[in-house]
Amino acid sequence: MLKDQLEAIQQKAKERTVKTQSVEYDLETLVKKIKREVIRLNPDYQRNHRWPDSFSSKLIESLILNIPIPIIYISMDVDVDDEAEDELARYSVIDGQQRLTAIYNFFSGAYALQSLEVLSELNGSYYKDLPPFLIRRLEERTIRCLRIDSTVDTQVKFDIFERLNSGSVKLEAQELRNATCRGPFKDLIKELAKNPVFAEVANLDPESTRIKKMEDEELVLRFFAISHNDGYLDYKGQFKKFLTRKMVEFNKFDDVILKEMRESFVRTMSLVKKHFGSKPFAKYKKPDGEDFTLMSSFNAAVFDAIAYAFSRPNIKNIPDHKNFIKLFADPVFFESVEGSVNDVSKLNNRINKVQEVIR
Incomplete structure (x- = not known):
């Protein structure tokens, strides 16, 4: 009953209560803070x-x-009274990234006004x-900001970011992590995402919306x-939170571990391409009495299972891709890459099934 859970509810409410402070900045001050990166508009956000x-x-x-x-x-990442090596990135934007970018870009001369009806x-x-x-009017115009305390942990900050993500173009989960999960692993992700072999096998067109998101x-x-x-053995559900939790964990790793992870990723993608060609993560179906037909050139669930199998040390049994495709005729495997693919049992099933043929 609810009354039996009051203590747990009170404790959770206390832990999750977010301390905030309301401040107002004029646009001239905001633009200066953004230029000096005191308020951080993520450099990668421009794209x-x-x-x-x-x-x-x-x-x-x-x-x-x-x-x-x-x-x-905005999130306070470094308290105003704390000493830091420099004054950079004391705040990051939780909600309002598009608006602040539009303001900063206009003040910086990046675009001319267009499609105005009143003016x-x-x-x-x-x-x-x-x-x-009009310049004075713009510079002196103030915007109200709500500043979130620096003590809020990353997962809570991500949750806040997700709930407040109210722009006309919604941010994707990785864009939210990009703003809230800082550290050396985040830099490694950005480096590896540009790896040409990975871009080829994952079917990533440089101009595609997949890259932009x-x-x-x-x-x-x-x-x-x-x-x-x-790590998949740690997964108990809620895939977005699982990825965020892992990103926070990996950001704490030292250079030695990150170097090993870099080498593992590059080696895995090269091995996948060598044995399975340029579309290794494609999804196929086999209607009764018919040949295998291509459903999509890339499928994230297929990527999970194949990339995991190829990342294992000392694998010796690797079928050619034409033989591997036969796995899609297995109803358990096909179901594991269909529909709600982030279900715990589906993740385990597809990894186990692929490991039966790649080991």
Whole structure:
């Protein structure tokens, strides 16, 4: 009964209560803080800034007209009273990344205003072209920010980020991790995501939306979360949280372990390509009485099982890809890469099935 759980509820509520402080910054101050990276707009976020200039222009118009805009949520990563090696990255943006990027880019002269309806006379104008009174109005316009305390742990911060992810273009889970899970493993993910062999076998077109949504980086994280020290055995459900937890864990590793992980990833992807070709993670089906047909050129669940098997030390039994494809006729394996693929039993089934033929 609920009353029997009151103590546990009280304890959880106490632990999860987030300390916040409301502050207001004028745009001139915000832009300066972003430029100095006191407020961190992730450097990699530029490639993922998905607002078109017309959206950004409408925001600038709203700011000029003093139309209220949603509150910005920022996370305090280094307390203002703490000494640090430098003043960089004391805050990261939890919600409002697109808005702040649009403001910063306009102040930096990155785009001209367009598609404005109320202030249509400003269409085609860059920041430097605005009359002085409008520049003053923009610089002095304030935005309310809610600052989240530095003591909040990474998983809670990720949960906050996910709940507050209210932009017109929703951020993907890896974009949220990119903003909340800092450390040397995060840098390794970015490096390995650009590995040409991995890009080929994972069917990653440099201009695809998969790259823009950081799917490439999430696949690298997914590989390590499942394969490093048989991490898939730790998985009990809630795959997004599992990946976030593993990323936090891996960020604590030293250079020696990270070097071993780098070598394991590169070796695995090269071995996969050597034996299974350029589309090793494709998904197939076999209708009754018919030959195997290609369903998709890349499937993340297939990637899990094959990459795990090839990452094992001293594997000796590797069938050619044409023979491996026969595994898709096994109803247990096919079901494990179909539908809700992040179910615990499905993850275990596909890894076990592939290991029966690659060992």
